[in-house]
Amino acid sequence: MVTMTENVEILQIKNLNLWYGETQALKNINMTFIDRQVTALIGPSGCGKSTLLRCLNRMNDIVNECRVDGTIDFNGKDILHNNTDPVEIRRKIGMVFQKPNPFPKTIFENVAYGPRVHGINERKELERIVEESLKHAALWDEVKDRLSESAMGLSGGQQQRLCIARTLAVEPEVILMDEPCSALDPIATSKIENLIDVLKQDYCVIIVTHNMQQASRVSDSTAFMYLGDLIEFAPTRQIFENPKQELTENYITGRFG
Amino acid sequence: MTEKFFDEINDLKSDVITFSWFAEQMLKNSIEALINLDKNLAKDVKKRKKELVQTSYQIEEKIFSIIALYQPVARDMRTVVCSLGVVNAAERIGTYGKDIANIVRDFPERPHIENLVSIPHMADLVIDIIGDTINSYELEDISLLAKLSERDDVVDSLKRSIFRECITYMMEDPRNIAICTHYVMIGRYLERSADHACRVAEKVHYMVTGERVEIK
Ligand SMILES: Nc1ncnc2c1ncn2[C@@H]1O[C@H](COP(=O)(O)OP(=O)(O)O)[C@@H](O)[C@H]1O
Ligand SMILES: [Mg+2]
Numbered sequence: 001m002v003t004m005t006e007n008v009e010i011l012q013i014k015n016l017n018l019w020y021g022e023t024q025a026l027k028n029i030n031m032t033f034i035d036r037q038v039t040a041l042i043g044p045s046g047c048g049k050s051t052l053l054r055c056l057n058r059m060n061d062i063v064n065e066c067r068v069d070g071t072i073d074f075n076g077k078d079i080l081h082n083n084t085d086p087v088e089i090r091r092k093i094g095m096v097f098q099k100p101n102p103f104p105k106t107i108f109e110n111v112a113y114g115p116r117v118h119g120i121n122e123r124k125e126l127e128r129i130v131e132e133s134l135k136h137a138a139l140w141d142e143v144k145d146r147l148s149e150s151a152m153g154l155s156g157g158q159q160q161r162l163c164i165a166r167t168l169a170v171e172p173e174v175i176l177m178d179e180p181c182s183a184l185d186p187i188a189t190s191k192i193e194n195l196i197d198v199l200k201q202d203y204c205v206i207i208v209t210h211n212m213q214q215a216s217r218v219s220d221s222t223a224f225m226y227l228g229d230l231i232e233f234a235p236t237r238q239i240f241e242n243p244k245q246e247l248t249e250n251y252i253t254g255r256f257g
Numbered sequence: 258m259t260e261k262f263f264d265e266i267n268d269l270k271s272d273v274i275t276f277s278w279f280a281e282q283m284l285k286n287s288i289e290a291l292i293n294l295d296k297n298l299a300k301d302v303k304k305r306k307k308e309l310v311q312t313s314y315q316i317e318e319k320i321f322s323i324i325a326l327y328q329p330v331a332r333d334m335r336t337v338v339c340s341l342g343v344v345n346a347a348e349r350i351g352t353y354g355k356d357i358a359n360i361v362r363d364f365p366e367r368p369h370i371e372n373l374v375s376i377p378h379m380a381d382l383v384i385d386i387i388g389d390t391i392n393s394y395e396l397e398d399i400s401l402l403a404k405l406s407e408r409d410d411v412v413d414s415l416k417r418s419i420f421r422e423c424i425t426y427m428m429e430d431p432r433n434i435a436i437c438t439h440y441v442m443i444g445r446y447l448e449r450s451a452d453h454a455c456r457v458a459e460k461v462h463y464m465v466t467g468e469r470v471e472i473k
Pocket of ligand 1: 020025043044045046047048049050051052063
């Protein structure tokens with residue numbers, strides 16, 4: 001019998017080091033991410049959270065002067081290997097950014113964009129994908145009557161959920177979110193948090209947040225990073241009840257610097 | 258967290274410590290009143306019950322507002338949770354002091370029987386246990402709690418031996434019944450007080466180490 005709670009290791013980072021020019025931004029990171037769980041990355045600004053997230057879908061490729069070393073195992077493939085197709089990786093491992101960044105197109109076209117790029121052109125099929133993705137992103141009811149209106153007319157929170165729908169439309173396995181709520185008000189934030197809770201039934205979610213309470217509310221595991229090092233990575237409850245590292249304790253209790 | 262939060266936590270701790278010694282004093286004075294059959298002291302202990310309840314209520318309020326306003330985590334969270342446990346236990350212990358003071362007030366106008374059996378000795382042990390747990394909370398030092406389980410076992414067996422001894426005296430002479438019944442009750446109150454101190458010790462252990470332990 002297959003049990004639902006079985007922990008599937010979906011991503012494995014091994015000995016990951018990263019430099020921007022001369023400065024090392026990630027120092028020998030080793031981490032395993034579990035499917036259908038939410039992992040939060042926390043740590044002070046500049047500690048390397050976004051850099052780490054970007055490694056997971058090869059977004060650092062576009063950064064000049066960026067040198068990476070180590071492996072990230074994903075379905076038996078090394079994400080970082082030269083022969084791995086970054087476009088394919090970005091489809092399987094989607095990213096949602098801090099500022100909602102819809103395209104200046106209709107709501108429909110925003111969601112249909114990815115599937116089109118991947119060769120789906122049949123109208124019926126696109127409509128199905130758009131509806132499903134918007135439903136999954138908890139936005140369908142709010143926009144179903146205005147799919148042909150511009151996405152720019154949506155509120156910030158709706159735009160962010162649209163971006164999530166856009167990510168879901170290409171059937172990813174992992175969803176990366178870099179401070180997805182920091183530009184949103186508390187109500188929009190709690191909608192995204194509820195959504196994360198639903199998404200984790202089907203996806204591996206990795207979220208960078210500088211809101212400690214958000215990390216404790218939404219995640220199963222929490223990783224604390226500091227100056228490019230992974231200091232502590234443990235079940236979220238343990239991090240917030242009884243962290244093992246003094247640095248972690250000082251950071252989450254606000255006794256820093 | 259802000260400086261203000263650290264000040265609040267420090268204030269809370271010192272309030273809890275003061276309150277705990279206040280409760281300990283109630284129990285200690287009630288036993289002194291018993292030993293000397295000092296009805297004035299008993300009356301005084303009884304009077305402190307109101308302050309005991311009010312203060313515990315105030316400290317609880319403070320704890321609730323710290324949780325609501327700051328949502329502490331990690332050691333701060335454990336300190337707040339532990340403080341709530343200490344306050345509740347201290348309130349119970351102070352109330353046992355009041356209960357013993359009530360007994361002294363109604364005590365028959367007769368001398369004690371058999372030097373109060375083992376009650377003074379038992380009371381000393383219990384007061385020491387309470388003092389060590391308060392100190393361990395204040396100093397965040399669990400080494401003071403090392404032998405607590407064994408010390409609590411001694412208290413338990415003293416309670417049982419007081420009971421057995423009192424039964425004997427009651428059978429020997431029915432005129433002992435009133436006083437011996439009081440002794441048995443007091444033995445029980447003392448034993449319960451030590452139990453509350455042990456629960457506090459568990460919470461101090463959690464505050465300091467983050468691990469839950471059971472003290473026997
Ligand atoms: N494109 C870049 N070029 C050079 N340095 C960068 C670049 N992006 C980030 N860095 C540096 O790498 C470190 C980690 O940055 P980042 O991953 O953005 O941290 P975080 O997301 O935790 O705030 C910082 O010192 C930052 O200045
Ligand atoms: Mg960042």
